[in-house]
Amino acid sequence: MPTIAGLIFLALALTIIISGSRQIYNILIRGHAPFVFSRRRAIKKIIADLNLADGQIFYELGAGGAPLLRRLAGRYPQVKFVGLEYAFIPWLLGTILCLPYRNIKINKQNFWRADLSQADFIYCFLNVRVMAELENKLTTETKNKATIISYIFRLPNTEPAKILEIGQEKIYFYEVNRLDKSN
Numbered sequence: 060m061p062t063i064a065g066l067i068f069l070a071l072a073l074t075i076i077i078s079g080s081r082q083i084y085n086i087l088i089r090g091h092a093p094f095v096f097s098r099r100r101a102i103k104k105i106i107a108d109l110n111l112a113d114g115q116i117f118y119e120l121g122a123g124g125a126p127l128l129r130r131l132a133g134r135y136p137q138v139k140f141v142g143l144e145y146a147f148i149p150w151l152l153g154t155i156l157c158l159p160y161r162n163i164k165i166n167k168q169n170f171w172r173a174d175l176s177q178a179d180f181i182y183c184f185l186n187v188r189v190m191a192e193l194e195n196k197l198t199t200e201t202k203n204k205a206t207i208i209s210y211i212f213r214l215p216n217t218e219p220a221k222i223l224e225i226g227q228e229k230i231y232f233y234e235v236n237r238l239d240k241s242n
């Protein structure tokens with residue numbers, strides 16, 4: 060007769076195996092970005108450059124452990140931070156790590172299906188292929204004047220407003236600038 064603890068352990072193990080296999084399939088076959096943390100020095104550099112205003116909304120696409128959101132949340136208690144993460148293990152980790160911050164919400168969501176129209180800032184650390192595929196969504200479905208920040212991987216057809224450098228690595232800043240939108 061299996062015990063309750065045994066059943067919980069089995070359910071957890073199955074969840075980890077299934078979500079881990081899906082993650083491997085998504086990375087190897089579909090070219091999705093793997094779970095890797097942004098480097099601490101990049102985060103420091105971005106934070107030193109940012110100036111957020113009360114009431115703004117800051118998104119992280121593929122939040123993982125959300126290291127940037129956690130560093131910003133304490134500094135800007137009146138800013139709302141939203142992390143989007145589709146993979147179970149990074150989502151669980153991000154959710155647990157963000158528990159102390161009442162202004163961060165980590166949604167278990169595929170960012171392709173997300174409404175980004177309210178974001179003032181969007182942070183990405185993804186890969187070359189995903190940034191190329193995301194370019195249209197990021198430049199057409201976002202607020203005019205929204206800032207897109209991408210660590211290491213650039214948008215191939217959009218001129219950055221600014222580039223920060225840390226050694227060999229670059230952090231690209233883009234400003235959405237559509238003449239046809241007034242919001």
Ligand SMILES: C[S@@+](CC[C@H](N)C(=O)[O-])C[C@H]1O[C@@H](n2cnc3c(N)ncnc32)[C@H](O)[C@@H]1O
Pocket residue numbers: 091092093094095096097119120121122123124125126143144145146149168169170171183184185
């Ligand atoms: C390179 S990691 C970056 C993690 C975190 N943003 C950071 O900077 O430390 C990329 C993350 O994006 C997630 N991801 C990839 N494709 C995604 C998608 N379509 N929707 C949501 N999350 C995605 C991965 O699971 C992974 O956790």
